[in-house]
Amino acid sequence: MxxxxxxxxxxxxxxxxxxxxxxxxxxxxxxxxxxxxxxxxxxxxxxxxxxxxxxxxxxxxxxxxxxxxxxxxxxxxxxxxxxxxxxxxxxxxxxxxxxxxxxxxxxxxxxxxxxxxxxxxxxxxxxxxxxxxxxxxxxLPEWARPDHERSPGGAHLVQAMEQLRYELPEDLDLQREVYKHLKAALGSIHPVTNNPGRAA
CATH class of the missing domain: 3.30.390 (Enolase-like; domain 1)
Structure with missing residues (x-):
């Protein structure tokens, strides 16, 4: 190399x-x-x-x-x-x-x-x-961010992966923090709609 x-x-x-x-x-x-x-x-x-x-x-x-x-x-x-x-x-x-x-x-x-x-x-x-x-x-401007942070939910996923780098934290508050970032990331990729006429 x-x-x-x-x-x-x-x-x-x-x-x-x-x-x-x-x-x-x-x-x-x-x-x-x-x-x-x-x-x-x-x-x-x-x-x-x-x-x-x-x-x-x-x-x-x-x-x-x-x-x-x-x-x-x-x-x-x-x-x-x-x-x-x-x-x-x-x-x-x-x-x-x-x-x-x-x-x-x-x-x-x-x-x-x-x-x-x-x-x-x-x-x-x-x-x-x-x-x-x-x-x-x-x-930071968009060009000064890595590619994965320019996509929807990317920043939340990075935060969650950093916290899961070694193992799931035992502390309940930290687990909630990980869950919050993952939920926010998924919500950015697949936003929830409130249209009652749409199938879930």
Whole structure:
């Protein structure tokens, strides 16, 4: 298997629930924030494990003398190696771990993993500075969603399958949550009609 054989799978959009948003800048009053979309390093690792589980590796080294904790990462996928630097954000409690995650994600972008997120339009949203959180999250456009989420009920099915990934949860509330998503998905595919003249 060559890198060119799996390029489309590497570049495919992530499920919407795996995409997070973080503030990149604020207005002067800190009542509005510009949010950037991103995925975490675990999502990148899961993507690589799903596509080439035995043929990728990530190496890193600490960059000595850097003003902020910095890691040089080296990601090799199917014999092809790409390098990039990762930095920890200000105030991070585990700066070198954060820098390593950043380096992995930056290297992965060079293979096309999550690169589409850079093409998203800028999203300015209302910001609650006391909670350090946006008042609402942006929606991803259709083109930034995987194929199965563009079909009726797809997002609900993904949520249900994620919860059933290992086993049916023992917790009754979680079982109800799974049932709710499945019911919503089936309802989207086969909507119920209230026409009494129609046979059930």
């Amino acid at each position: 060559k890198l060119s054989d799996v390029q489309k799978r590497l570049q495919a959009p992530f499920p919407a629930h795996m995409v997070s948003w973080k503030p990149a800048s604020f207005n002067a009053e800190r009542t509005r924030a510009m949010l950037l979309a991103h995925v975490d390093a675990r999502a990148v690792q899961d993507r690589l494990d799903a596509i080439c589980p035995d043929d990728w590796r990530f190496e890193m080294e600490v960059v000595q003398g850097a003003a902020t904790p910095t890691i040089k990462g080296r990601l090799t996928v199917l014999g092809v190696t790409r390098e990039d630097m990762g930095e920890a954000s200000e105030g991070c409690s585990a700066p070198y771990k954060a820098a390593a995650s950043d380096a992995l994600k930056r290297c992965a972008v060079q293979f096309g993993i999550g690169r589409y997120l850079y093409d998203l339009p800028r999203h300015w949203v209302d910001w609650d500075d006391a909670r350090r959180a946006p008042l609402h999250m942006p929606d």
